[in-house]
Amino acid sequence: MHHITIAAIATPPGIGGVGIIRISGPASVQIAQKIAGIVPPPRQAVLRQFRDTQGTVLDQGILIYFPSPNSFTGDDVLELHAHGGPIVLDLLLQQALILGAQLARPGEFTERAYLAGKIDLTQAEAVADLISSSTSAAALASARTLQGAFSQQIYNLKDKLLALRTLVEASLDFPDEPIDLLSSENLLGQIDELNGIQQTLVQGAKQGQLLRDGITLVIAGPPNAGKSSLLNAFTGRDTAIVTPIPGTTRDLLHDSMQIDGMPVHLLDTAGIHEAVTDVVEQEGIRRAKEAISQADRVLWVFDDAADQTQQLLNPEQIVIPPIQFTLVRNKIDLTGTAPGIKHTDSRYIEIAVSAKTGLGLDVLRQHLKACVGYQDTGEGNYMARRRHLDILHQVSTHLQAARSLITSTAAYELIAEELRQAHNALGYITGELLPDELLGEIFSQFCIGK
Template sequence: MLPQHADPIVAIATAPGRGAVGIVRVSGKGLAPFVRALIGREPRPREATYGPWRAADGQAIDHGLSLWFPAPHSYTGEDVLELQGHGGPVVLQLLLARCLEVAQTALPGLRLARAGEFTERAFLNDKLDLAQAEAVADLIDASTEAAARSAARSLAGAFSQRVHALRDALIHLRMLVEATLDFPEEEIDFLQKADAEGQLQRLRSALAQLQAEARQGALLRDGLQVVIAGQPNAGKSSLLNALAGAELAIVTPIAGTTRDVVQQTIQIEGVPLHVTDTAGLRDSPEVDEVERIGIERAWQRIHGADAVLFLHDLTRWREPRYRVGDANILRGLPEGVPVLHVWNKVDQAGDELPRGDSDIVLSAKHGTGLDALRQRLLQLAGWQSGSEGLFMARERHLRALARVGEHLEQAQGLLTRAADQLDLLAEELRLAQHALGEITGEFTADDLLGVIFSRFCIGK
């Protein structure tokens, strides 16, 4: 444990601003003398004690509840004191200052907590593994009900249990391979008798299932970046307004009305979709400097998108100039980014519609076809409807699971010629276990911990 992790820490644990209740939290070793000095007595463990917190001159700063959690029965695994008072920012700052003042004699070394340091200590003291610790921040940041429920499942250990089950099976297979390496003179073929190949196949199948569920969890957490692109007056702003159910973007028949990007997060079946309306894409002498900048920003968003809604105008699709404009946009779209062709203004079009089998026809003005578009967006995102019991996952978890898959694939090839490749097989299995352990923090570099916990809020 690094030296700074032994320091007692204090912070305001509630969000900035005014509220009905505010919390100041203290964590460290041997807090009992500090608690007695601050509130005049040592409260009973895990029971709320009401009373005043007094300044050095004896005047009450505030009245509230003191909660005392002796180690190891606390959030951090250390002694923890929580002071729950009124949520005014001035009152909380006075209470925080009083804690630091009392600590000068009763708790030397008390300092302000860094972002995420309380949860970091919970991880370091084995109260949470790393995936559970990350779920704390994910639960706070959840933007949909489904995301909050998935984060709560991860916090309860659902994701970690799946990872541990995979790890245990991997360790068992490693044990067999290592035993064969240690006793090469034995006539019994340990690997064949123990069905090592079957074990490895089951490992890979379990990993594939875990990867699929983790991708769903990552989608709930991060959502999908969707950019609406097209020529001016195709109805991009109208489509954004229709999807959001609010008048977010200005809509006029004047070409070039949208000059900058407008973004709104919507949710479909609990999946957050970050939808961006952009300036109409055109190459015309009528484009002024402001619109030109808007077009540049539109292309920047398009190149950073997870999916592009290419919006076409059904009232103009027969015009040669309009077709050329659409063709130019299509050539500029980035490779590898899914493109969904959406034909707008079906309420004004004739019977003949220029659409492919996977295209969507709708009316942003009247809402026709919006449900079909929402379902196609979920398909583009890779969402499996009706998924239950999902846990939250992050991009780093997906990368770690991908590395596990790569090592198991290498191990599969080596197992077929195990007689002279056992040492390499054992190493691939070890690397797979190491990658798996990065998810829960069994094998994690200190710099990665710093990045993860620095993104938490102060007091958590």
Template sequence: MLGKLAGWDDTIVALATPPGVGAIGVVRLSGNDAIHITNQLFPSKNLLDQPSHTLHVGLLKKDGIAIDQVVISLYKAPASYTGENVVEISSHGSPYVLEKIIQALTAGGARLAKAGEFTQRAFLNGKLDLTQAEAVADLISSNTEASRKHALQNIRGGFSSVLKQLRDQLLSFSALIELELDFSQEDVEFADRTQLYQLIETAGITTTQLLSSFALGNVIKNGVQVAIIGKPNAGKSTLLNTLLNENRAIVSEIAGTTRDTIEEILNIDGILFRLIDTAGIRQHTHDVIESIGVEKSLEKMKQADVVLYLFDVTEMTTAELLVLVNEMNQQQIKFILVGNKADKATDEELAEKYSEIPVLFISAANKRNIETLKQRLVDQVISENLQQENTIISNARHYEALRLVDQSLQEIKEGLDNGIPGDLVALDIRRCLHYLGEITGEITNEDQLDYIFSKFCIGK
């Protein structure tokens, strides 16, 4: 674990609750002098003599003038979030009062914290590894049940434990192989090459599974872009309104009513779907504004994770759909064919008309098969059960490092196959350990840490 970086022995302060008026607000301090600085403003009792993990009620005063009646929470090092002395001051939630408290604390010797500095100190003091620290930010920004569970599992060390087990095993073999180099004249082997080969095989499988989980992790973290595409008056806006259960888009019998893209968010089974209602696509239009909308529709279709192609079952022919399916497949677009206005024909007529193509038939106006459509959307982007406690990666930094780990494992395996000397095997293992260390933070630098923690909120 990294040692303390230069300039990290001072005491920091920040508002830990969201800005604005509220019932209470919390000001947090962390550092060696956190309790001492607070004690200067709290004449009710001597906080320096109080045990850790205790609450204290009294007036907070500056120059003998009361600022507010507060509750002070004490957490003494190392039994705190940051591993340092931590004080949390709960006051009334007036922005003016909170600002006065922070001003008094900075006048007493604290400095304003940078973004993510509390969690960064927790990392530097060994309370969290880097993956757990990043999961803190993910938990704060989580907005679905799936993203909350995923972030919480990583805070509890789900991802870290997988990496630690792999790293410990590789370290053990690396030490044995390097020990062999000290006895090279005796021509002995301390490291069982068969066991090492088995470890590399197992590690490769684990790494591949983690890399494969990134697509799902990205869905959990960032949601899914869904473009609703189709000809004018196919019912795209009606479908959007039905999915959202509100009148968000203007619905009209006049073709080309939707001139611009409309984006809304729908939560289905803990996954955020970013629905994009686009202008109807038709080959020729003399309306300049409508033609711009059509161009935007085509652009959104190419950017989308999934395309809902909506068509009117009373107008679209099988031949037209076959051409469309072929084009979508050629462009490797994930799509769902949705036949709208299915209430205007019988199930038998529809099945016979579109027998060559898998189509989901709905009636957006009558809400027919809408729940089936929602489930089909989930099935398109999720290949595994979110309720399972599988380790999933959603961080692009982790993905890139794991890709290098996987590459290093392949090089170790090839080296063993080719019978390369132990010193070269040890070099390959050390490279693999380096990439694993970059993920968890055993190997990092100050610039990298500043970038990672700059994305946190100030009070965390």
């Protein structure tokens, strides 16, 4: 239980019907007495007037008290449900601070819940992910992670790793005792089973990371190829100005869409070509190339009716591996070219579309999903982060090392060490072995009041 009481506004900035002040810590009851004039009954909504230290009525609202340990943070928790104006909420927050509370850091309430053992770290991260979800699929996946869907699979792998590690270490401690389960064939079978579980986890985590972070998709190509029209067709709104004049787009245009729940961060760019004398256009092309270098995928758009030898990729313009490019043959409504994937001698996949009529865009969307390995698995999804994937890959490295040792030297000391490293790595996902500085970094990304 913490000795410091913290307080913050728990609802978003702005004007609304209801705003909430959240208070957690040992001074919660005292603050309730001073502001609302009563010791609140546990877990009951009580209508009270909220007053300042001079007795002036600030607002009238609902008071709810959650005594320790049966609260979100494990501490005494008090919530003041007031009218949702920023001035009213600020006045009530100031009273809580005057009465002994400290302003909460970003994510401090959820951090306290984690430290109290109410949730593990993946569930704590899911709180922030649920709040910041940009698609309904991401929100549902975050909710499942908050309920422990991801954690349960991690703990299952940890338990199996620990059981095998215990057998291996027992053979070292009691070398004269026969342990039938430690034949090389049996060990290999158990390692392969663990690898299978790990690979399933990686696949699920990849889907969760795509749901959380999405992909950055850059639309590039020569001038007047229909890049801005494609951006507008993707988003369903007139984000970009479209004219027949080449060079209309001179700066990066940002927008977003989703493909079956996967967020896609779109960047429309200035047309790239060589004969440039205009200083503004030169800067636009520089920014376009910089955006290309940071993209997860690039759509190189060209006009199906124009001279393609002047429009296709110039290797000097490519600053990322070519596998990240897709050629988009646009304006097929003017040429009669059939929509869809085109089979060419190019090393790039080519898709024929019409940004104006929408022909071929569904094929392009499905292609983008396939490029990043996204699968809309519906209710089975859970939320994950890049750090989770990195750790799971570390687990795979240790399991593969253990397997190699079994087939080569059968040195049980080294096998046990690889299993220990794999087991400990999983503790960084759930937070059991997380360094304090990394813990602080994770919770600093939360909003204040959560």
